[in-house]
Amino acid sequence: MNDSKKLMYAGKAKDIYEAEDDDKVIVIFRDDITAGDGEKKANFQGKGNCNSLISSKLFEVLEENGIPTHYLDLIETGSVLSKKLQMIPLEVIARNIATGSLLKRFPFEKNQKLDPPIIQMDYKNDEYHDPMLNDEITIALGIATQEDLDEIRKITLKINNILSEFLKEKGILLVDFKLEFGKDSEGNIILGDEISPDTCRYWDIKTLETLDKDSFRQGQENVMDIYEQVCAMIVDEKDIERWEI
Numbered sequence: 001m002n003d004s005k006k007l008m009y010a011g012k013a014k015d016i017y018e019a020e021d022d023d024k025v026i027v028i029f030r031d032d033i034t035a036g037d038g039e040k041k042a043n044f045q046g047k048g049n050c051n052s053l054i055s056s057k058l059f060e061v062l063e064e065n066g067i068p069t070h071y072l073d074l075i076e077t078g079s080v081l082s083k084k085l086q087m088i089p090l091e092v093i094a095r096n097i098a099t100g101s102l103l104k105r106f107p108f109e110k111n112q113k114l115d116p117p118i119i120q121m122d123y124k125n126d127e128y129h130d131p132m133l134n135d136e137i138t139i140a141l142g143i144a145t146q147e148d149l150d151e152i153r154k155i156t157l158k159i160n161n162i163l164s165e166f167l168k169e170k171g172i173l174l175v176d177f178k179l180e181f182g183k184d185s186e187g188n189i190i191l192g193d194e195i196s197p198d199t200c201r202y203w204d205i206k207t208l209e210t211l212d213k214d215s216f217r218q219g220q221e222n223v224m225d226i227y228e229q230v231c232a233m234i235v236d237e238k239d240i241e242r243w244e245i
């Protein structure tokens with residue numbers, strides 16, 4: 001369907017195409033998966049489709065709860081019509097439980113509950129290996145203003161509450177997640193990119209089993225089974241049937 005459309009950007013897991021309207025883009029979720037700054041690579045058939053459905057559902061939930069997002073429509077499995085944004089090169093991370101890189105960098109106890117949650121901002125820049133920022137560095141680099149950062153923190157905390165509650169009902173513990181924001185043509189801060197097992201840590205609420213990309217980082221063999229399981233837990237059954245997943 002994108003033969004006639006111009007590819008604007010090919011990232012590590014998604015392609016961004018021009019849409020008919022100038023202020024929109026089509027986000028294509030690919031089956032590629034990477035970890036460790038893109039050093040570990042693989043391709044799992046169906047991963048892109050799964051993530052497009054999961055991300056669309058979570059963006060719909062956020063929109064229903066008053067969060068401004070880029071999501072417009074799931075055109076077909078794997079392909080999402082979105083508002084075009086001028087992306088802010090920040091990885092905005094919210095953490096409810098101490099795990100992953102946080103344990104390598106700081107003396108937190110493994111699986112320590114973080115209440116209030118930690119919001120961490122990293123510079124989205126592979127060349128510099130996504131270093132952690134503080135507000136002064138972010139402002140001095142011209143990445144965002146103090147007002148932008150305050151707004152991004154406020155929205156991120158709200159998103160954490162909404163998604164934690166929604167996922168809890170689905171049997172999933174939201175351990176941590178990464179968001180990307182951008183600005184629309186009027187300068188409003190809008191949630192962009194994706195929310196999927198590639199960008200979140202989900203644990204089974206009963207068994208604390210990993211239900212996300214950590215399965216790939218750890219070299220498990222059932223990565224795709226896990227993604228399909230999460231898709232079935234989050235996405236309405238009628239939508240899974242409709243989109244032939």
Ligand SMILES: Nc1ncnc2c1ncn2[C@@H]1O[C@H](COP(=O)(O)OP(=O)(O)OP(=O)(O)O)[C@@H](O)[C@H]1O
Pocket residue numbers: 009010011012013014015016025070082083084085086087126180182192193194
């Ligand atoms: N609504 C949007 N408008 C424009 N760009 C977007 C939008 N949503 C996400 N993006 C950008 O599209 C790209 C998505 O591709 P992907 O996630 O595969 O890239 P990435 O590997 O994370 O990033 P990069 O290759 O830039 O390091 C990211 O650069 C992301 O910031």
Ligand SMILES: [Mg+2]
Pocket residue numbers: 011012013
């Ligand atoms: Mg990305």
